[in-house]
Amino acid sequence: MASLPSFSPFLLIFFLFSSPATSQISSDVTLILGNIKTTLQGTSENPLLSTWNISQPLCQWRGLEWGFSDNSPLICDNSSSPQRNNITLSRDSRLQLHSIRLPASNLTGQIPKEIGQLSSLQSLYLGVNSLTGTLPLELGNTPLLSDIDLDSNSLTGSLPPSIWNLCNRLISLRLNQNRLTGSLPEPAIPNSSCSNLQVLDLGNNRFQGQFPDFLTNFHTLKELDLGGNLFSGSIPAELVGLNLERLNLSYNNFTGVIPAGFGSSRAEDFEGNSVGLCGSPLKGCGGGSSGLSSGAIAGIVIGLMAGVVVLASVSIGFVQGRRRKSMGRKLEEDLEEGEEEENGDDGGEGKLILFQGGEHLTLDDVLNATGQVMEKTSYGTVYKAKLVDGGNIALRLLREGTCKDRASCLPVIRQLGRIRHENLVPLRAFYQGQRGEKLLIYDYLPNKTLHDLLHETRAGRPLMNWARRHKIALGIARGLAHLHTAQETPITHGNIRSKNVLIDEFFVARLTESALDKLMVSAIADEVLAAAKTDGYKAPELNKMKKCNSRTDVYAFGILLLEILLGKKPGKDERTGEIIDLPALVKVAVLEETTMEVFDVEVLKGIRSPMEDGLVQALKLAMGCCAPVASVRPDMVEVVKQLEENRPRNRSALYSPTETRSEIGTPF
Numbered sequence: 088m089a090s091l092p093s094f095s096p097f098l099l100i101f102f103l104f105s106s107p108a109t110s111q112i113s114s115d116v117t118l119i120l121g122n123i124k125t126t127l128q129g130t131s132e133n134p135l136l137s138t139w140n141i142s143q144p145l146c147q148w149r150g151l152e153w154g155f156s157d158n159s160p161l162i163c164d165n166s167s168s169p170q171r172n173n174i175t176l177s178r179d180s181r182l183q184l185h186s187i188r189l190p191a192s193n194l195t196g197q198i199p200k201e202i203g204q205l206s207s208l209q210s211l212y213l214g215v216n217s218l219t220g221t222l223p224l225e226l227g228n229t230p231l232l233s234d235i236d237l238d239s240n241s242l243t244g245s246l247p248p249s250i251w252n253l254c255n256r257l258i259s260l261r262l263n264q265n266r267l268t269g270s271l272p273e274p275a276i277p278n279s280s281c282s283n284l285q286v287l288d289l290g291n292n293r294f295q296g297q298f299p300d301f302l303t304n305f306h307t308l309k310e311l312d313l314g315g316n317l318f319s320g321s322i323p324a325e326l327v328g329l330n331l332e333r334l335n336l337s338y339n340n341f342t343g344v345i346p347a348g349f350g351s352s353r354a355e356d357f358e359g360n361s362v363g364l365c366g367s368p369l370k371g372c373g374g375g376s377s378g379l380s381s382g383a384i385a386g387i388v389i390g391l392m393a394g395v396v397v398l399a400s401v402s403i404g405f406v407q408g409r410r411r412k413s414m415g416r417k418l419e420e421d422l423e424e425g426e427e428e429e430n431g432d433d434g435g436e437g438k439l440i441l442f443q444g445g446e447h448l449t450l451d452d453v454l455n456a457t458g459q460v461m462e463k464t465s466y467g468t469v470y471k472a473k474l475v476d477g478g479n480i481a482l483r484l485l486r487e488g489t490c491k492d493r494a495s496c497l498p499v500i501r502q503l504g505r506i507r508h509e510n511l512v513p514l515r516a517f518y519q520g521q522r523g524e525k526l527l528i529y530d531y532l533p534n535k536t537l538h539d540l541l542h543e544t545r546a547g548r549p550l551m552n553w554a555r556r557h558k559i560a561l562g563i564a565r566g567l568a569h570l571h572t573a574q575e576t577p578i579t580h581g582n583i584r585s586k587n588v589l590i591d592e593f594f595v596a597r598l599t600e601s602a603l604d605k606l607m608v609s610a611i612a613d614e615v616l617a618a619a620k621t622d623g624y625k626a627p628e629l630n631k632m633k634k635c636n637s638r639t640d641v642y643a644f645g646i647l648l649l650e651i652l653l654g655k656k657p658g659k660d661e662r663t664g665e666i667i668d669l670p671a672l673v674k675v676a677v678l679e680e681t682t683m684e685v686f687d688v689e690v691l692k693g694i695r696s697p698m699e700d701g702l703v704q705a706l707k708l709a710m711g712c713c714a715p716v717a718s719v720r721p722d723m724v725e726v727v728k729q730l731e732e733n734r735p736r737n738r739s740a741l742y743s744p745t746e747t748r749s750e751i752g753t754p755f
Contacts, residue, residue: 133193192216472531653687
C-alpha cells in the first residue's frame, strides 16, 4: 500500500485555510499564525508562542484574549464551556482578537507591523522582553487600541507620528526603558487633546529637543514620565494646569525656573537636570545685582585667566614627573581598588569600575548587552545579559531611588569588589550611568537556588540526601564566616535566605546579594527587612536593617539550616496564610519525643545512626543559632567548626574545595 504523503505545518495550515469549509476563517487567526507569531519570537522557538497552534483550542493559546463581533467575550474560565474545547472556533469569521498579553515572556523578535491589521485589538502588553527594532508605523492603524505597554525592551528609532492616530482612544502608553531617540512628533491635528489619555510614560530613553508643548493640551493626563532623556530648554508653565498625580522630569537637560504650582511634586521629580534649573521643590533661584560693573567683571576674569596660565606652566613639569613615578604603582592598585574606565567622550555615557575577573569587560560590552529578566525585587531587577562575543553576565539594575549617592556607595562597592571566596558570588564590575543608574555586574551562573532544590516537586529533581545538604550548609557557613572575619572591615550579609543561595551541579553553594543593604537608602533597606520577616529569617531583636550585624546573620543562617534539615519553608505559607515557625516545630517535637519525625524524609535516607552521622548535632546547632538572645548564639567560625566535626559518614558529596570533583558522584 502506498504511503501517505507528509505535509509540513505550513502546508497543513494552507490546506486547512483554503478548503471550502474555511471560507469563513477568522482573519485575526490568520494574522496570528502567519506573521505575528514568527516576528515576535525571533530566531528561537518560544514555548509560550508554540501554543499558538491550529490543532489546539483557542483558549489554550497563551497570552491572547478573544471575543466576537457582537462584543461578547470568548469564555475561557469555565472548563465545562463548549467554547473552551472547540478547536473549530478559529473558523468563525465573527472571532476577533481583543488583547495580546505577553509580559516577561522571553520574546526576542520585533513588534509585528501586522498588529495594525487587528481591527478589534484593545490592549498590547509586551513589556519586560528583549524586543528590538523600531515601532512600526502601522501600530497607529489599530482603531480600538487603548492600552500599550512596551516597557523594558530594546526598541530603537523614533516614535512614529502615527501613534497619535490613536489619540482619542488611547488610555495608557508605556515605553519606559528602551532606546528610542529623536524628538517627539506632534499630532497631525493641531491642538489634539487625546481626551482619554491618562498615562504617558516615555522615561529612560534618548528622546531629545525642547519640552513637547503639545502635551500641555492632554488635560486628562494623570501620570507623565519624561525622566532619563535628553530634553532641554524650559519647562512650560501650562504644565501646571494639568493637575498631574505623578510627574517625572528628572535627569534631562532642562534649565530655567520651575513654574510655581507643582505642589505635590518632590525634588526627585526634577533632580539630575542642568545646574540652571532652579525653583521649588529644588533650590531657590538667585536674584539681585552683584553690584559690579561689566568692566570690573571682565577685569576679574582676565586676571584669573592670566593666573591660571602661569600656574599651569609651573605645574606641568611637576605633574609629569609625578605621573611617571605613579604609573607603576597605579597598575598594581587598579585591580585592588577597582579600575575606572571612561568612554571616549569624557564619561558621557557613565563610568565602569572593574574588579578582579572583570578586566575583560568594556563600557561598550555593558551598554550593548541584550538582557533577559531573571528576577524582580523591591530594590531592582536582575538580568541575564548576553555580550556581543556570546558570553553571559548577570546584571543587577538597582531601582531608581533605591540606592545612595555615588560618593557614599563607592567605598562599599570597592569593598565588595575585593571579596573572593568559593562560596560567594564575586562582584566583577560596577557601572554608574550619566543619569545615575547603577548596575552591579556578576558572573552569570545558570544554577538552581537552594529554595528550588528543597521545595520543587518536579520529576528528575536530584535526591537531596543528608550528605549533599550537609555540604551545602557547610559551604554557606564558610562563605558567611569569610564575610564576618576575613575582611579588614567585617561585612554582614543582611539577606540570608534559600532563594539567595545558588547550587551548582557539584552541590557547591554560593551566596548572592552580600551586603546590598549597605548601598540602599534606609526606606528600601527596611523593605528587605520586612520581606525577611515575612519569610521567617528575621532575628527577633532586629527592627532596622542598619542595625543588622553578624549575630543577626547567624540567626538567619540557623533558620536556613532548619529549612535544610526539615525541608519546610519558613515564614508565611502563600496558600494558607499560616505562619510556619521552624524553631517552634522543633521544640514541640523534642517535648513530645518525636524528634526524628521532624526531619525531611530524604534527609533520613541511607542514615544508619543520626547521632553518628551528625544529624542530631546539626539540629542542635541550628537551634543554637536561632537562640532568642543574640549573645548566646555561636559565631560563624564556631558554626563552621561544628559542621566540619560532625560530617556524615556516607560522603557521596565532597566538602573541601581542594578535593577532586571527580569523586563527587552523580551531578544533577
